[in-house]
Amino acid sequence: MSWIDIPDGSPFGPDNLPLGVFRHGDEEPRVGAAIGDQIIDLAPVASAQMLDGAQLFAQPSLNAFLALGRPAWRATRDWLLDLVRNSADRDTVEPHLIPRSAVSMQLPFEVADYVDFYASEQHATNLGRLFRPDSEPLLPNWKHLPVGYHGRAGTIVASGTDIVRPSGQRKAPDASAPTYGPSRRLDIEVELGYVVGTPSTLGKPVSVDEFEDHVYGVVIVNDWSARDLQAWEYVPLGPFLGKSFATSVSPWVVSLDALAASAVPLGVQDPPVLPYLRGRHLTNYDITFEVRLNGHLVSSPPYRDIYWSPAQMLAHLTVNGASVRTGDLYASGTVSGAGKDQRGSFIELTWGGREPLVLDGEEHGFLEDGDEVTISAWASRPDGSRLGLGEVTGRIIPTQPT
Amino acid sequence: MSWIDIPDGSPFGPDNLPLGVFRHGDEEPRVGAAIGDQIIDLAPVASAQMLDGAQLFAQPSLNAFLALGRPAWRATRDWLLDLVRNSADRDTVEPHLIPRSAVSMQLPFEVADYVDFYASEQHATNLGRLFRPDSEPLLPNWKHLPVGYHGRAGTIVASGTDIVRPSGQRKAPDASAPTYGPSRRLDIEVELGYVVGTPSTLGKPVSVDEFEDHVYGVVIVNDWSARDLQAWEYVPLGPFLGKSFATSVSPWVVSLDALAASAVPLGVQDPPVLPYLRGRHLTNYDITFEVRLNGHLVSSPPYRDIYWSPAQMLAHLTVNGASVRTGDLYASGTVSGAGKDQRGSFIELTWGGREPLVLDGEEHGFLEDGDEVTISAWASRPDGSRLGLGEVTGRIIPTQPT
Structure with a gap:
């Protein structure tokens, strides 16, 4: 060839x-x-x-x-x-x-706006159980719209950049006041990121059928997360410092054209979605991630069954007239499958830290200083061949003295 | 002179x-x-x-x-x-x-990242009562940290830009499913925005005492909001499409040096805040906004008593090691005073639409197509003189056909 x-x-x-x-x-x-x-x-x-x-x-x-x-x-x-x-x-x-x-x-593109979705049903269900144990894990809006929020574009870093352990506030459930210190529940989020090329016009939504006119390709995203900071801060305006310290992306942007043979039909959405989220050819991609912690394979999250298609995410993101710009990045949210070894974050893999992984005979919960996480991904094609997305890697270094 | x-x-x-x-x-x-x-x-x-x-x-x-x-x-x-x-x-x-x-x-600067805080106690209390009538209006974290989240930088527009009424999903409390359509609860948020000049280093927090090294000055911000979209989407990841369609900023950036004579000591914070939010000289600014709807003065929100100082907002924003860039904008969140005529949004001024304003003998609830909102602001000085921040204006135009 x-x-x-x-x-x-x-x-x-x-x-x-x-x-x-x-x-x-x-x-x-x-x-x-x-x-x-x-x-x-x-x-x-x-x-x-x-x-x-x-x-x-x-x-x-x-x-x-x-x-x-x-x-x-x-x-x-x-x-x-x-x-x-x-x-x-x-x-x-x-x-x-x-x-x-x-x-x-290097970082492959200058990031304009960064949006993070929450499109994996298994992940949203797991997180609901962990963060809100006393209520229904999936909230009422979840199957009607791809839930998302804005992340920090300025702290998106190239693969290989060291990740400084973030400090901040957290509060133990039984404590009366928060304390300050380095995060004790530092985590990853395995995601697929879509890279926007063609801008849209302010005030004009992008339809699901215009997805390929605007999106050039994909990268692997590791949306590093501090679960203790996040749990204390996130009501009512959503995650902020629990995420904003760093997000790593893979260096090679794989085009939608290269991925085309790995497209698979989107699964059935029940209840049916509103018309602006419907399309003739809604697809996902048959991509599997591999998560390695200090070289050990700890999870293989599958992307193909994710609930919301990327065309729906883009249509939703712009349905209110918000425009997209060249360099916008929107990510799927953590990808988790049904299997225990298919979960896309350590909070899920260790079930809130209560079920540590065992690697080389040692227990491992959330990330420790010196830990290195590498996420790779492959797209499968009907002929059995595979196409790689490369990898994104990062190592945790201690909080810097202030 | x-x-x-x-x-x-x-x-x-x-x-x-x-x-x-x-x-x-x-x-x-x-x-x-x-x-x-x-x-x-x-x-x-x-x-x-x-x-x-x-x-x-x-x-x-x-x-x-x-x-x-x-x-x-x-x-x-x-x-x-x-x-x-x-x-x-x-x-x-x-x-x-x-x-x-x-x-x-024109837009005075290219916006890098946009963060919106929620720093007015009166506003957070009002919104808590309106959005969560069955619980304590102020959430447990509110007095421990300046709650904030990331907004959309790419849809920040110059004063005078027409605002297209956003469409999207909303769900009536008694409905079983959401519907789609142009927002019926279009609103403003009166805010003060801080413009970052000097970047900081990833991994290194900016202390409260370094505020003036990084922030150049201020603009008036109108963070247009669609309350019906926001109410349906915002749990658990925060406001997204309810805000991302447009944010208007005033054209003239007033320097902190020009504002210096309008600085006032920050009010007492009880409970005491964590050490990283304490400083020797925490101040606010004695600024008063004026909100005009189609020429009628409808509110005069006072900034001076806002709970969190801008130096604390910046210290919190970076305490996890997140860096700031030239062109970052962080805004106070809606400024509301205790008086009914000091509220910084129509959802507060009309108490959820239930108490319409009366202008020229006509009732007025949320924003209608053709409405024009102009927000001006003045800083007061001990010698009785005033310094203007200019104004930010925008007019609502109908949803565009898709």
Whole structure:
């Protein structure tokens, strides 16, 4: 399929070609496409072929490319597919292949607004049981709309960025007043993030059928969470400091075009949703995550059965006339399956800390300083092949002295 | 005090000198300072005086200036004060005075992250009574931390932008399912917004004593709200579509230095707050808003008694290590006083719509298409003089056909 050598089992086969921003030595960060263990340095290749817009790849973020819109995204993908398939391009491309091991990956795009949904029924049910044990786990609105809220865009960080343990207020259930200190219930959230390219107009909703006109692709999101801070602060205006200290995203943005063969029909929604959330071809993606804590596989959350489709999330997000911008990121919320080993957060995996994991014979509850969490993801296709989304990783470091 | 003619009662006297971004005819938008009925076009004046950084004023937003930090803000203010006081500068400045009536004002800065607090005790109590009539109006966390959440930065608009009535889901208390349609309970929120200039470092909290190192100044904020959408969606993750369709800000950013004489000591906080929220000189500002609906004065919310000081809001926002960026905006939340004519939203002024206002003999509940809301604000000083914050205005237009 390609004249480029691609190791068996690589997430980045010749039909994936995700885009990211790399830094190579002292050179300026710029856009590359991943293939196998290598990166195609796109700016010089596009320049050599005298492509319009070659300079878009010389920039330190994908935003200018993302703003071009779907026809340009398609044309770029076709060009990339040709480059790696057609051995006539070998002489042009080969000088601009850089080993992935030789670069450091950057945040792939400047994040405009960040919205976090709550679209996994299993996760919402688990969290309802843990946070509100005395009431129905799923709230009355949950099956009528994709519940979501705004997160902090300025603290979205590149994979590999160390995560400083957050401090803040928490209150024990039997205490009369809160105390201050480093979080004792530091957690992850395994999510899929959708990256908006084409902006919309203020005052005009985006319909479910316009999803692919606006969204370029996906990244893996780890929405680090401090459960003790969150539990004390979140009523009535929602999570704030329990989430805002850091959110990590994977470096390679996989296009919806590359994911197309992994689309699966959305499950039945009962009760039926309002018309603005209905569409002819609502789909999800058959993606499975793998969560590793210090190298141990601890969970494999499945995305395919998530309750709300990404087109519905976008339609809901804009139904009030709110506009989206290039660089907007909206994430699915934590992905959890029905199995104990399919839960997308440690609060679920350890059931509120009461059922610690056992790794190498040692009990492990919430995250400790020095812990490293790596989330990878793969999309499955009907022909049995797989397409990788790469991984997002981060290590916990102690609270900084103030 | 100035060789420039300033009409009596102008919000923009010779010691205010707020900065904003104006558009004059077909020329590029750029930075100006308001004085009386005029604008000083700063880029050519700074160039004529061969000031370093004169080009910062030729930009279409204040962000580059805001990023300079407090010493540069102070130096700029001193320069401006000299320009308008010293008649020797008249020949340089006068050719670059533009009538305010001849320009259109733009959004003064590119908003990075937007956080909305909930810092008025009277407002939080009123909303608690209206949204949760069967429980204590003030929740247990309210006096321990400034409750806040993230809003949508991408839909913050310049004063004068028409506000499209948002559509969405709402559910009547006795209905079994939600319905879709244009909001019937469209509202305002009168707020003071703090504009961050100097960024902070991820992982390092900003202490209460560092407030003035990071915050440049203030704007008036109208956080338009759809109460019916909000009531149905906001549990458990907080307000989302009920707020995200639009937030209007006033065009002139008034510096903390200009406001300094209006600082008042923060009221007593009982119970005592945790140490990270304590400071030697916690202050508020003696500012009074005026809310006009279609020209009628309907409310005068007082800011001075708000429970949480802006330095505490910033310290709380960053206590978990979250960083702030140039262009961050954090707002106080709705400002309401104890009097009926001091409430900062129509849901409070009409007590949930049950006690309509009477204007020109007609009843008026929530906002109707065509309604125009203008919020102005004034800071009072011990010598009896006043400093204006200008105004923010917006008119409701019907939901757009989809």
